[in-house]
Amino acid sequence: MTVASILRLAAAVTFTLGSVASAEDEGGSLIAKGQSLAEANCAICHAINATGTSPLVIAPAFRDIAVSYELADLEDAFNEGVATEHPAMPDWQMTPEQAEALASYIMSLAPAGKQKTDLEVPSQPVAAMP
Numbered sequence: 001m002t003v004a005s006i007l008r009l010a011a012a013v014t015f016t017l018g019s020v021a022s023a024e025d026e027g028g029s030l031i032a033k034g035q036s037l038a039e040a041n042c043a044i045c046h047a048i049n050a051t052g053t054s055p056l057v058i059a060p061a062f063r064d065i066a067v068s069y070e071l072a073d074l075e076d077a078f079n080e081g082v083a084t085e086h087p088a089m090p091d092w093q094m095t096p097e098q099a100e101a102l103a104s105y106i107m108s109l110a111p112a113g114k115q116k117t118d119l120e121v122p123s124q125p126v127a128a129m130p
Ligand code: HEC
Pocket: 006, 007, 010, 037, 038, 041, 042, 043, 044, 045, 046, 056, 058, 059, 060, 065, 068, 077, 082, 085, 086, 087, 088, 089, 090, 092, 102, 126, 127, 129
């Protein structure tokens, strides 16, 4: 699959995040739930683990996103829809719980000591297009 065809696919679909198994909704940790969501919905483009490169080269690895953002920024961005800032990203709908789980999972990938903890919240949570 070419990058162009992946992007066309993404642009054609406004997708609702695939839900995770209900057992996980009840018992699984937030991070585990976020990982399942990422595997199901994000891994086609992003590197979602501690190692590896993104299948879609222009999609930043989640562990790199983890060091550039704070948890609350990511959660806000997901609730508002990252797609409004990034045309290359699929537009998706997610529940606040899914946004929290995904943001928690992504932050868990930051190497120890690399998490942003300062309180400077950028006015635009997602970086501008170059
Ligand atoms: C169809 C491919 C594709 C899928 C699927 C996808 N992304 Fe992305 N994502 C991208 C691309 C491409 C960018 C970079 C866009 C840009 O910089 O303009 C991006 C950027 C991002 C950013 C912003 C990074 C930054 O620094 O601005 C976040 C956060 C993000 N994606 C999270 C996710 C999450 C969470 C999912 C799964 C729910 C997901 N993406 C699914 C392609 C995708």
